[in-house]
Amino acid sequence: MSLAISLFAKKGYNGVSIRELAIAANLSVAGIYHYFPDKQSLYQEAVKQCFSNKAFSFSSIWQSDAPPKDKLRLFVHSLLKVMLDDKDFHNLLQHELLLADEVRLKLLADNIFRDEFNELLKLSSQLFPQQPAYLMAISILSLVFSHLELQPLGRFLPDYQTKYETIDMLTEHIVSLLLEKSITID
Amino acid sequence: MSLAISLFAKKGYNGVSIRELAIAANLSVAGIYHYFPDKQSLYQEAVKQCFSNKAFSFSSIWQSDAPPKDKLRLFVHSLLKVMLDDKDFHNLLQHELLLADEVRLKLLADNIFRDEFNELLKLSSQLFPQQPAYLMAISILSLVFSHLELQPLGRFLPDYQTKYETIDMLTEHIVSLLLEKSITID
DNA sequence: GTCTATATGGCGATAGAC
DNA sequence: GTCTATCGCCATATAGAC
Numbered sequence: 001m002s003l004a005i006s007l008f009a010k011k012g013y014n015g016v017s018i019r020e021l022a023i024a025a026n027l028s029v030a031g032i033y034h035y036f037p038d039k040q041s042l043y044q045e046a047v048k049q050c051f052s053n054k055a056f057s058f059s060s061i062w063q064s065d066a067p068p069k070d071k072l073r074l075f076v077h078s079l080l081k082v083m084l085d086d087k088d089f090h091n092l093l094q095h096e097l098l099l100a101d102e103v104r105l106k107l108l109a110d111n112i113f114r115d116e117f118n119e120l121l122k123l124s125s126q127l128f129p130q131q132p133a134y135l136m137a138i139s140i141l142s143l144v145f146s147h148l149e150l151q152p153l154g155r156f157l158p159d160y161q162t163k164y165e166t167i168d169m170l171t172e173h174i175v176s177l178l179l180e181k182s183i184t185i186d
Numbered sequence: 187m188s189l190a191i192s193l194f195a196k197k198g199y200n201g202v203s204i205r206e207l208a209i210a211a212n213l214s215v216a217g218i219y220h221y222f223p224d225k226q227s228l229y230q231e232a233v234k235q236c237f238s239n240k241a242f243s244f245s246s247i248w249q250s251d252a253p254p255k256d257k258l259r260l261f262v263h264s265l266l267k268v269m270l271d272d273k274d275f276h277n278l279l280q281h282e283l284l285l286a287d288e289v290r291l292k293l294l295a296d297n298i299f300r301d302e303f304n305e306l307l308k309l310s311s312q313l314f315p316q317q318p319a320y321l322m323a324i325s326i327l328s329l330v331f332s333h334l335e336l337q338p339l340g341r342f343l344p345d346y347q348t349k350y351e352t353i354d355m356l357t358e359h360i361v362s363l364l365l366e367k368s369i370t371i372d
Numbered sequence: 373g374t375c376t377a378t379a380t381g382g383c384g385a386t387a388g389a390c
Numbered sequence: 391g392t393c394t395a396t397c398g399c400c401a402t403a404t405a406g407a408c
Contacts, residue, residue, distance in 0.1 A: 011200075012284070108342075109339055114343065117343050134340075134347065134350055135333075135355075139359070141336065142328050142335075145328070147325070149283055149331075150328065150331070153295055153299070156294075156296065157300065159307055164321055173317060173321045173322075178363075180316070
């Protein structure tokens with residue numbers, strides 16, 4: 001199944017055939033249909049397993065009594081690590097966002113993201129009381145998410161350096177961007 | 187051709203058949219092959235046209251003598267507007283980032299994004315001298331990009347309000363997040 | 373449970389008339 | 391330039407033996 005997840009993550013639903021999945025599973029095509037009624041079911045099971053495997057266990061962060069700023073740093077670092085360690089998760093999530101199937105996105109929101117997002121909302125309202133908590137939480141997620149998403153393109157943009165892809169540098173940048181006053185010249 | 191762009195943006199390369207494209211173009215399948223040697227060429231032409239249509243004409247912003255902070259606000263607002271006005275562009279870009287074809291991403295970087303990104307780098311180093319310009323520029327793009335990308339999911343998350351999707355509210359949030367000191371409680 | 377064999381249909385692409 | 395007709399292939403899915 002983990003091979004199926006990987007294939008769907010890399011090539012998308014329409015990019016993977018039952019034949020490929022059968023080979024990856026060391027099974028004949030008919031063998032696949034013994035376990036799943038059709039391709040859609042297989043795909044949805046793959047997504048479900050990939051996402052719930054995470055279980056997004058950031059609970060130790062939320063439960064610690066570290067100061068909010070440290071919690072933010074830990075969260076950003078952990079999220080970056082989860083995404084970098086499991087590119088399949090990142091890619092599958094992007095595919096699901098693109099498909100934008102309302103039913104499946106609602107399941108995702110309720111089952112996978114809801115609790116973590118609530119904690120992130122709390123943290124946001126503590127650290128950034130002058131901003132709407134919802135927008136602030138999305139912004140934090142955006143910074144992590146999109147930095148990774150843009151990396152394949154960024155490698156060809158001016159001023160790019162490989163060190164900008166390291167997890168520590170990204171964490172430091174994102175956290176200080178969020179927390180430190182910018183010294184601006186008007 | 188704009189119908190082809192729309193189809194590819196919504197369903198991805200593998201999700202659209204030549205037959206669909208033929209119907210959309212009011213042509214027979216063979217008719218399509220009079221103009222394009224194969225499906226790949228048609229797709230690449232669609233991408234090219236969709237992206238260069240933008241030409242990303244933010245030049246008036248860069249050339250103005252407005253203070254840097256105002257330029258930032260104008261840029262964020264304009265980029266949000268471009269993305270919201272042309273969802274096909276946004277979706278097609280996401281598909282291209284997911285495919286991560288090195289050759290095509292390099293073309294994209296060189297032909298479409300390079301000049302605008304250079305301007306954004308300049309602005310970033312003016313406004314945020316304490317941050318690496320590259321990371322800062324990517325962060326600005328990330329905030330715009332991912333807020334939109336996460337909208338379909340965000341609608342099912344706690345604390346969501348429809349007003350958070352308005353272009354003015356998003357602009358205000360992103361700009362003030364970047365420019366204003368956060369009043370944090372340790 | 374897993375296989376071979378096959379049904380049925382859509383796919384990308386082409387031939388050749390007009 | 392645009393069409394109808396068709397090719398060969400691969401897709402999803404099923405039937406039925408073992």
